[in-house]
Amino acid sequence: MKLTVHHLYARMMNLYGDRGNVISIVRRCEWRGIPVEVVEVNLGEKLRPTGCDVFLFGGGQDREQALLAEDLSGSKGADLRAIVEDGGVMLGVCGGYQLMGHHYETPEGQRLPGIGVFDLYTRPRRPDEARLIGNVLVRTSLGGEERELVGFENHGGRTYLGGVEPLGRVVSGYGNNGEDGTEGARRLNAYGTYLHGSLLPKNPWFTDHLIATALRRVDGSFELEPLDDGLEERAFRAMAERITSGRA
Amino acid sequence: MNENLSADPRLPAAVIAARAAAMASRALGRGGGSTIPGVVARRVCPRVLRELSSRLPEGAVAITGTNGKTTTTRMVAEILRVAGIRAVNNSTGANLITGVTAALVSDADLLGRPRSGLGLFEVDEASVPKVAAEAGLRVLAVLNLFRDQLDRYGELAYTAKVIASSFEHLPAGGSVVLDADDPLVASLGRSAGKAVYYGVEDRRLDTGRLEHIADSSDCPVCGRHLDYEAVYMGHVGLYRCAGCGFSRPGVRYRASRVALEGSRGTRFLLGTPSGEREVRIRLPGLYNVYNALAAAAVAGEVGVGFEDITRGLESFRGAFGRVERVRAEDREVFLLLIKNPVGFDEILRTFMLSGEATHVLIAINDNDADGRDVSWLWDVNFEMLRDVREGLPPFRVSGIRAHDMAVRLKYADLPVGEVVPDRREALKKALGATPPGETLYVLPTYTAMLEIRRALSDMGYTHPFWEDR
Numbered sequence: 001m002k003l004t005v006h007h008l009y010a011r012m013m014n015l016y017g018d019r020g021n022v023i024s025i026v027r028r029c030e031w032r033g034i035p036v037e038v039v040e041v042n043l044g045e046k047l048r049p050t051g052c053d054v055f056l057f058g059g060g061q062d063r064e065q066a067l068l069a070e071d072l073s074g075s076k077g078a079d080l081r082a083i084v085e086d087g088g089v090m091l092g093v094c095g096g097y098q099l100m101g102h103h104y105e106t107p108e109g110q111r112l113p114g115i116g117v118f119d120l121y122t123r124p125r126r127p128d129e130a131r132l133i134g135n136v137l138v139r140t141s142l143g144g145e146e147r148e149l150v151g152f153e154n155h156g157g158r159t160y161l162g163g164v165e166p167l168g169r170v171v172s173g174y175g176n177n178g179e180d181g182t183e184g185a186r187r188l189n190a191y192g193t194y195l196h197g198s199l200l201p202k203n204p205w206f207t208d209h210l211i212a213t214a215l216r217r218v219d220g221s222f223e224l225e226p227l228d229d230g231l232e233e234r235a236f237r238a239m240a241e242r243i244t245s246g247r248a
Numbered sequence: 249m250n251e252n253l254s255a256d257p258r259l260p261a262a263v264i265a266a267r268a269a270a271m272a273s274r275a276l277g278r279g280g281g282s283t284i285p286g287v288v289a290r291r292v293c294p295r296v297l298r299e300l301s302s303r304l305p306e307g308a309v310a311i312t313g314t315n316g317k318t319t320t321t322r323m324v325a326e327i328l329r330v331a332g333i334r335a336v337n338n339s340t341g342a343n344l345i346t347g348v349t350a351a352l353v354s355d356a357d358l359l360g361r362p363r364s365g366l367g368l369f370e371v372d373e374a375s376v377p378k379v380a381a382e383a384g385l386r387v388l389a390v391l392n393l394f395r396d397q398l399d400r401y402g403e404l405a406y407t408a409k410v411i412a413s414s415f416e417h418l419p420a421g422g423s424v425v426l427d428a429d430d431p432l433v434a435s436l437g438r439s440a441g442k443a444v445y446y447g448v449e450d451r452r453l454d455t456g457r458l459e460h461i462a463d464s465s466d467c468p469v470c471g472r473h474l475d476y477e478a479v480y481m482g483h484v485g486l487y488r489c490a491g492c493g494f495s496r497p498g499v500r501y502r503a504s505r506v507a508l509e510g511s512r513g514t515r516f517l518l519g520t521p522s523g524e525r526e527v528r529i530r531l532p533g534l535y536n537v538y539n540a541l542a543a544a545a546v547a548g549e550v551g552v553g554f555e556d557i558t559r560g561l562e563s564f565r566g567a568f569g570r571v572e573r574v575r576a577e578d579r580e581v582f583l584l585l586i587k588n589p590v591g592f593d594e595i596l597r598t599f600m601l602s603g604e605a606t607h608v609l610i611a612i613n614d615n616d617a618d619g620r621d622v623s624w625l626w627d628v629n630f631e632m633l634r635d636v637r638e639g640l641p642p643f644r645v646s647g648i649r650a651h652d653m654a655v656r657l658k659y660a661d662l663p664v665g666e667v668v669p670d671r672r673e674a675l676k677k678a679l680g681a682t683p684p685g686e687t688l689y690v691l692p693t694y695t696a697m698l699e700i701r702r703a704l705s706d707m708g709y710t711h712p713f714w715e716d717r
Contacts, residue, residue: 011473012466015395020626020659027659043473061403067471134620152621198626201655231658234667235651 001218002035003211004050008057009068010040013096016154018058020198021093024207025054032225034215043071047079052218054089054210055080057096059196062106065095069112072099077115084117089214090190093199097184097192098122098157107156118185118192119162120176131156135248136173136195137240138183142209149203150239151195159194161185167193172243189213202239204232255299259360262293266353282342286350297345300352300360301367301383306333308367308383309546312376312411313391313433315591316539317343319531319566320391321370323543327560328366331552336364343372348379366550373407380414387549388418389425391542393432394482394590395624408432408468412439425545427538428499429484435468437497444549446501446541450516453506453534454478454485469494481534482590501545503537510604511582518561520544523554527561531571533598535591574701576709578684583701586610586691587619589627595691600633605689606640609678611671611696612647618693622649630660637662641681646674647696671699 005025007014022038029036041047060068072080084090090100098104101120104112109124125131131154138149149168158177166176167184175183175194184193191210193199200207208224215222242248266285273284289296301308311321321337328335336355338347348369355364371379373393380388390411393404415424415436424440427433428447437443457479465483467474472491479485488495503516505526513530516537529540544557552560566572572583584599586592599605614620637643642665645653650669657664668674675690682688692700704710 014627016621017623017626020623020656023626023659027661061405063405063471064466152623154621197621197623201626201659202652231651231654231664231667235655238651238669 001052001215002037002050003029003214004053005036005038006047006049006053006055007038007040008055008096009042009060009064009071010058011042012064012068013058013060015059015061016094016152016196017198018056018093018196021056021058021091021200024198024200024204025056025211028204028207028227029211031227034211043067047076047083049083049088052214053083054091054214055083057090057092057100059094059096061095062108065099065104066106066110066112068099069104069114072115073113080115081117084188084190087189087217089210089217090117091210092190092192093196094155094194097194098159100185100190100192101159102162104157117190118187119164120159120185121162122157122159125156125158129156129158132158132174132178132194134173135239135243136175136183137171137243138168138173138175138195139171140168142186142206147205148240149193149195149199149206150197150236150243151193151199151202152197153194154196155194159185167191172248202232202235204229256293256295258293259296259299260358262289262296263353263356263358263360265289265292266350270350270354282338282350283344283346284350285353286342286346286348289349289353290346297349297352297379297382298384300349300356300362303360304336304362304365304367306366306550307386308369309387309389309550310369310371310376310379310383310385311389311391311542311546312371312373313389313427314373314394315587316391316535316542317370319536319571320389320539320542320546321368323539323561323564324368324546326564327543327547327552327557328368330560330563331547331556333366333552334364335366335368336362337368338370343370344375345378345382348375348383374410376411377414377417380417384419385417386419386422387425387546388414388422389542389546390427390433390436391538392427392430392484394588404432405468408436412436415440423549425542425549427484427542428497429480429486429538431465431474431483431487431494431496432468434497435494438469443497444501444545445497445499446545447496447499447503448480448506448534448537448541449486449499449502449504450506451478451486453480455480467491467494481594484538501541501548503541506534506537508532508534508598510598510602516540518544518558520548520554520557522548523558525554525558527558529561529564531564531566533594535594536571574704574710576679576688576704576707579679579682580687581679581704581709582687582689583697584689584691585697586693589624589629592628592691593632596628596630596633599689601636603636603640605687607678607682607686608641608689608691609644609646609674610653611674611690611692611700612645612649612653613693613696613699614649615695617695622652625652625656628656630657630662634661641665644668644674644678644681646671647693650674671696672703675700675703
């Protein structure tokens with residue numbers, strides 16, 4: 001059973017260390033002896049899911065996002081939507097997250113259609129609004145268990161959720177729009193978030209959740225072996241403590 | 249220009265107030281007073297930069313870009329020194345408009361007359377339009393545009409736009425000096441009146457691949473992915489767009505036959521309109537060849553002769569903290585400032601890949617001056633060291649974000665040494681673990697560099713930076 005990581009638009013959407021998310025999934029599979037392969041999907045290339053997949057969709061700059069929106073408006077967007085409906089595992093970060101919604105409006109007023117996996121939209125920042133930048137602590141519950149995620153957000157766009165569930169609640173930071181306390185979105189096995197930093201290396205439980213979910217689509221009883229996450233836990237705690245003590 | 253001396257009656261008052269502020273700042277132990285006098289002077293006389301700059305007999309030049317501003321500015325200063333041209337520069341890296349103003353004010357006499365012939369300024373990317381508008385730049389050099397501190401500057405294309413918007417402020421005959429090998433920088437030449445390009449022409453330096461960095465490997469004109477004939481570092485190389493035909497412009501200043509000799513320095517054949525000769529610089533790495541080329545181009549464009557250019561480049565010793573050796577009794581400390589993935593990659597390639605650097609301390613801070621976001625650590629290609637680091641002592645890590653750095657090393661499958669967030673303590677331990685006669689390589693971000701340098705100074709190994717002239 002081999003896990004395939006599809007790095008969507010790896011060449012263009014890799015802005016804030018998104019590569020760290022890829023590395024994190026790959027190493028945590030390798031350390032457990034799970035075969036893993038990374039496939040880059042670039043402009044004009046078709047998706048080739050294998051049944052045991054994680055789709056990663058990172059952040060990019062506005063100009064790149066416009067090119068992608070066009071690429072996604074064809075069959076690729078429809079394929080991704082179908083994959084998510086079927087329980088496929090997908091994580092969108094920042095720009096990728098925005099394009100998983102209905103539309104993203106650029107600061108120049110161009111409305112870029114998203115793939116509509118999430119019922120949400122993103123509007124640009126108004127001239128009197130600041131970019132939302134800083135360390136973030138989010139409380140989330142996946143599979144009934146309350147956990148925390150830390151990351152760094154840096155976005156001008158404000159995202160507003162429709163009927164979709166948020167990924168979590170902001171403990172400290174801005175989240176989707178800096179107003180309603182929500183951060184990210186989740187639906188079935190698809191997740192979107194503004195947290196980079198990179199997200200997965202410092203939140204290894206979330207990485208493992210993505211890996212395990214993908215593997216269980218093939219083998220329902222699959223259990224991941226635990227790893228020694230001492231360094232990751234320390235990195236997480238160092239930042240969580242800094243945030244909760246008001247120093248970040 | 250004497251008839252202008254009383255152009256703004258507030259000028260002498262501004263100079264005096266700035267002097268007083270500088271003295272007060274020093275007395276309070278706030279360092280070299282490299283910004284505060286500028287703030288004060290501008291408050292007393294908002295036109296102070298215009299007034300002082302317009303009196304420089306040789307005019308002003310500025311250097312901007314993501315990487316290498318300080319080193320390049322220092323190189324030009326050295327060339328000018330050799331050429332006998334007195335230049336005023338903001339040498340301590342205070343590179344906002346206040347720092348530029350402070351440098352000019354401290355150079356002026358009490359009547360507001362500059363003592364120097366030429367203004368030479370390193371300028372932060374976002375401050376370029378303002379400095380250009382006020383200082384009347386003769387030459388503006390743009391070194392490169394890499395992804396760095398996005399939390400401060402936003403996107404690269406935006407930064408490029410900001411820089412290009414300053415070109416209209418250049419006086420008639422003013423020129424823009426550009427790195428031809430950086431596509432986004434080279435594309436700025438299209439909106440400049442007079443563009444002068446420099447670049448490296450040595451196919452042996454081709455790394456064979458673009459790094460995983462979505463900086464600007466797409467055509468800045470039409471957005472199509474660029475075809476590269478050679479990739480030197482990051483997105484810098486010999487490129488062409490098959491879509492719109494945009495390609496690397498022809499260069500006036502070139503480096504060929506580049507020989508990288510690790511920490512001993514670098515040799516290359518420098519070609520300029522006024523001569524060609526092999527030069528040897530005392531700085532490591534390809535990125536410093538680019539800095540030297542930019543310095544040669546800036547100096548050449550203000551009229552310095554070829555002989556002085558090469559002598560200045562060869563006599564230059566690194567800028568403070570960027571590349572600096574400090575003797576610590578029977579050991580040596582080699583400080584190499586790190587700022588972003590491309591610079592970090594180049595340091596790894598230059599020092600670590602050869603196995604030259606055995607004892608290594610990396611210190612990552614996330615203060616404002618470092619960039620608060622450390623996700624860029626994931627774009628550094630530590631994976632290149634997997635084979636060569638075997639059997640060597642593991643990297644020690646320090647800094648406010650020491651743990652993030654440790655995780656990054658772990659995921660590169662590199663052994664992680666002791667994690668000591670406190671910089672001072674980490675330095676002491678790392679020095680203690682470095683055998684006599686050997687060198688400790690310290691790779692700090694900006695504020696970590698300041699802290700480590702201060703710790704070295706407190707141990708009696710060097711002097712505080714504002715004395716470093």
